[in-house]
Amino acid sequence: MDQERLDTILSRYEGDAADLIPVLQDIQDQYSYLPKDELKVVAQKLNVPLTRIFSVATFYKMFSLIPKGRHQIRVCLGTTCHLRGGPRLMESFSHRLGVEPGYTTKDMQFSLETVGCLGSCAQAPVAMIDDKYFGRLATDKVPKILKLYKN
Amino acid sequence: MPKFESLDHLREYRRQLLARRDPQQLQVLVCAGPGCLPMGSEEVAAAFKEELQAKGLEGKVLLKESGCQGLCARAVRVILRPREICYQQVTPEDVPEIVEATLMNGQVVDRLIYEAPLTGSKIAHKSEIPFYRGQQPIVLRKLDVIDPESLDDYLAMGGYRGLRKILTEMTPEAVIDAVERSGLRGRGGGGFPTGRKWRVCHEAEGEVKFIICNGDEGDPGAFMDRAVMEGDPHAVIEGMLIGAYAIGARKGYIYVRHEYPLAVKRLQLAIGQARQFGLLGSNIMRSGFGFDLKIARGAGAFVCGEETALIHSIEGFIGEPSPRPPYPAQAGLWGLPTVINNVETWANVPEIINLGPEWFAAIGTENSKGTKVFSLVGAVNQTGLVEVPMGTTLRQIIFELGGGIRQDHEFKAVQTGGPSGGCIPKEFLDLPVDYDSLQSVGSIMGSGGMIVMDHTSCMVDVARYFLSFLFEESCGKCTPCREGLRQMLFLLDEIIHGRGEEAHLALMEELCAAMADASLCGLGQSAANPVLSTLKYFRQEYETHIRDKKCPALVCRPLLKYSIDPETCTGCLACVRECPVGAITGLKKQPQELDQELCIKCGLCFESCQFEAVKVE
Numbered sequence: 077m078d079q080e081r082l083d084t085i086l087s088r089y090e091g092d093a094a095d096l097i098p099v100l101q102d103i104q105d106q107y108s109y110l111p112k113d114e115l116k117v118v119a120q121k122l123n124v125p126l127t128r129i130f131s132v133a134t135f136y137k138m139f140s141l142i143p144k145g146r147h148q149i150r151v152c153l154g155t156t157c158h159l160r161g162g163p164r165l166m167e168s169f170s171h172r173l174g175v176e177p178g179y180t181t182k183d184m185q186f187s188l189e190t191v192g193c194l195g196s197c198a199q200a201p202v203a204m205i206d207d208k209y210f211g212r213l214a215t216d217k218v219p220k221i222l223k224l225y226k227n
Numbered sequence: 228m229p230k231f232e233s234l235d236h237l238r239e240y241r242r243q244l245l246a247r248r249d250p251q252q253l254q255v256l257v258c259a260g261p262g263c264l265p266m267g268s269e270e271v272a273a274a275f276k277e278e279l280q281a282k283g284l285e286g287k288v289l290l291k292e293s294g295c296q297g298l299c300a301r302a303v304r305v306i307l308r309p310r311e312i313c314y315q316q317v318t319p320e321d322v323p324e325i326v327e328a329t330l331m332n333g334q335v336v337d338r339l340i341y342e343a344p345l346t347g348s349k350i351a352h353k354s355e356i357p358f359y360r361g362q363q364p365i366v367l368r369k370l371d372v373i374d375p376e377s378l379d380d381y382l383a384m385g386g387y388r389g390l391r392k393i394l395t396e397m398t399p400e401a402v403i404d405a406v407e408r409s410g411l412r413g414r415g416g417g418g419f420p421t422g423r424k425w426r427v428c429h430e431a432e433g434e435v436k437f438i439i440c441n442g443d444e445g446d447p448g449a450f451m452d453r454a455v456m457e458g459d460p461h462a463v464i465e466g467m468l469i470g471a472y473a474i475g476a477r478k479g480y481i482y483v484r485h486e487y488p489l490a491v492k493r494l495q496l497a498i499g500q501a502r503q504f505g506l507l508g509s510n511i512m513r514s515g516f517g518f519d520l521k522i523a524r525g526a527g528a529f530v531c532g533e534e535t536a537l538i539h540s541i542e543g544f545i546g547e548p549s550p551r552p553p554y555p556a557q558a559g560l561w562g563l564p565t566v567i568n569n570v571e572t573w574a575n576v577p578e579i580i581n582l583g584p585e586w587f588a589a590i591g592t593e594n595s596k597g598t599k600v601f602s603l604v605g606a607v608n609q610t611g612l613v614e615v616p617m618g619t620t621l622r623q624i625i626f627e628l629g630g631g632i633r634q635d636h637e638f639k640a641v642q643t644g645g646p647s648g649g650c651i652p653k654e655f656l657d658l659p660v661d662y663d664s665l666q667s668v669g670s671i672m673g674s675g676g677m678i679v680m681d682h683t684s685c686m687v688d689v690a691r692y693f694l695s696f697l698f699e700e701s702c703g704k705c706t707p708c709r710e711g712l713r714q715m716l717f718l719l720d721e722i723i724h725g726r727g728e729e730a731h732l733a734l735m736e737e738l739c740a741a742m743a744d745a746s747l748c749g750l751g752q753s754a755a756n757p758v759l760s761t762l763k764y765f766r767q768e769y770e771t772h773i774r775d776k777k778c779p780a781l782v783c784r785p786l787l788k789y790s791i792d793p794e795t796c797t798g799c800l801a802c803v804r805e806c807p808v809g810a811i812t813g814l815k816k817q818p819q820e821l822d823q824e825l826c827i828k829c830g831l832c833f834e835s836c837q838f839e840a841v842k843v844e
């Protein structure tokens with residue numbers, strides 16, 4: 077465990093139990109998941125039982141207990157995207173990457189996820205790769221976009 | 228950068244700022260709102276930067292990336308001020324021409340201006356485009372004028388004047404009184420009178436109180452809160468300052484869903500600026516009033532939009548709702564009196580203080596005052612964000628602003644209120660939209676999503692979509708919601724798989740009633756609305772699924788049949804490459820065959836075929 081890395085995150089907070097979610101978010105952002113050893117330290121530092129940490133970590137969709145891939149693909153399944161081909165877009169990504177939503181490719185390059193709504197409804201169907209949005213994404217554009225992110 | 232040392236200092240700073248600014252300053256505003264970002268606004272802005280440099284115009288023309296400019300259907304949008312020329316569907320390749328023709332020679336580039344969907348007439352100026360002409364922006368007013376990252380831009384538009392006004396001449400009671408008289412009701416869904424909520428909290432016992440901005444915007448199909456947080460973050464902060472002063476809070480939270488990274492960034496930046504200028508912190512402008520703000524990022528749970536769940540989430544727990552009463556205004560964050568309002572509600576507050584409650588109360592209908600922002604999306608020609616006075620009819624919004632239904636299709640329904648709302652059929656197109664009227668037809672105002680549907684949408688599928696959304700998002704605390712949704716989803720799945728029975732419909736209605744009565748929070752209480760409204764107005768569609776085992780809109784997969792027309796198939800193999808289960812076989816340049824046994828009806832072959840050789844029924 078990289079103690080220094082974790083300490084940098086913890087030093088931003090006052091160590092209250094109420095800081096639990098922001099601390100976990102920072103760990104998730106930096107590590108791409110919540111490693112168990114780190115969580116034990118968090119439990120100690122914030123004085124929160126480990127069970128509560130697991131309850132929070134499994135309740136919120138943002139958290140993952142296993143490492144995620146280098147790139148996060150989030151396919152929007154909001155109402156407008158649902159009506160305008162979001163599910164098909166999802167399948168196309170899933171088919172090309174060979175993983176179901178919620179999983180990561182074997183080479184750890186991509187994690188595929190669905191999201192309730194990305195709020196770019198006028199350009200449905202929409203997907204987001206890391207922090208970049210892609211609008212009016214027909215399934216035939218999927219291979220080209222994936223290529224941009226493959227190494 | 229000054230720190231405002233007194234209330235007069237702020238006024239003086241604004242005066243000097245305006246004196247320094249040239250109203251004739253040439254400005255290029257590239258929209259970087261929710262609709263334009265996915266279509267490449269960053270690239271367009273970069274192209275402008277480069278071109279302005281190349282032409283030596285950096286000092287002469289001001290380039291800004293603005294918030295949402297409204298008409299998202301024609302992204303990427305660019306507006307040139309002060310002439311208010313709107314360009315649409317701009318690509319980086321168009322930029323040199325815009326710079327040369329418009330900025331250097333004052334000519335309009337015809338091919339990039341608005342074209343009316345029906346008449347084909349071309350319009351260059353914002354004020355003449357019907358989409359904008361029918362609107363009355365209060366909350367969206369500054370979005371296509373200011374740079375959301377510039378506090379000066381906000382101040383130049385009259386920003387923090389409301390704060391200055393309350394601190395110089397109004398008591399907390401007078402502020403509450405004004406908000407009450409304005410008739411402002413919550414824009415987050417429930418429509419509770421804002422002033423009354425503030426009064427309850429103001430009168431609650433206790434020294435320590437909180438205020439919260441609900442920026443969770445979980446309703447799928449809604450993005451007005453995102454647009455406001457990204458495009459005018461200081462308006463939210465100023466609204467909260469005014470609310471804090473009124474109820475006596477010294478600390479506040481803005482809860483933003485993590486799916487909106489840009490909103491988080493912009494709010495963080497704005498809070499930093501406000502602190503630096505002394506607009507947040509202790510003893511603001513030496514008035515004796517102190518208030519500070521913190522951002523709480525959501526972690527991906529729809530139910531956290533519900534106020535008690537949201538409060539638990541800020542406290543560091545899982546987002547399970549609690550029974551009300553007590554209401555947050557009495558016992559909220561850490562058990563202390565807390566006012567929680569929606570983003571759009573907060574953004575209305577500074578203008579109500581500036582222009583007076585009478586001004587606000589004169590807009591709208593008897594029981595719904597002011598304007599409402601809607602995200603108009605789906606099967607309309609002109610999708611985007613619109614802000615209209617309460618009481619505007621659905622027809623005006625969809626046909627006048629929205630420019631009618633895409634590809635001249637017929638209007639089928641409009642879905643309002645997200646997963647707690649319903650589908651409204653064409654009989655009610657002339658319904659004036661306000662809190663009460665929408666409720667009377669089995670839907671709700673909700674946060675303002677308006678999803679328009681034509682014959683390509685299946686109402687059974689829409690009901691199933693919302694149920695499965697809620698099923699995923701139900702926190703599981705109360706049984707009626709957790710189990711009710713499961714059973715309802717099961718029944719709808721039976722129908723969609725061709726195993727439905729007439730009796731299922733009555734059973735669903737019964738379940739709906741039980742969930743509405745017995746669920747703990749709004750999620751379960753209103754989960755019935757998408758089902759009940761579609762059952763009420765589109766029962767025939769359910770019956771067709773059950774009796775004829777057909778989906779007339781060709782949406783419900785298990786009821787579809789795909790085939791390849793040997794006459795039209797060119798054997799290009801595009802569908803073969805796309806098919807995930809290898810159900811399509813044949814030689815290159817020969818007609819292909821589809822194995823019905825293997826087919827999973829995903830429709831990818833249908834989408835990939837350039838020759839319309841894949842048929843579906």
Ligand SMILES: Cc1cc2nc3c(=O)[nH]c(=O)nc-3n(C[C@H](O)[C@H](O)[C@H](O)COP(=O)(O)O)c2cc1C
Pocket residue numbers: 412413414415416417418419441442443444445446529530531532533534535567568569570572573674748749750
């Ligand atoms: C399941 C559920 C989800 C909700 N989601 C939101 C939301 O995303 N944004 C919001 O402002 N209000 C949401 N609300 C309403 C809030 O509980 C609350 O009424 C609102 O934030 C109060 O602010 P207002 O009076 O300004 O509307 C939700 C309610 C429920 C039951």
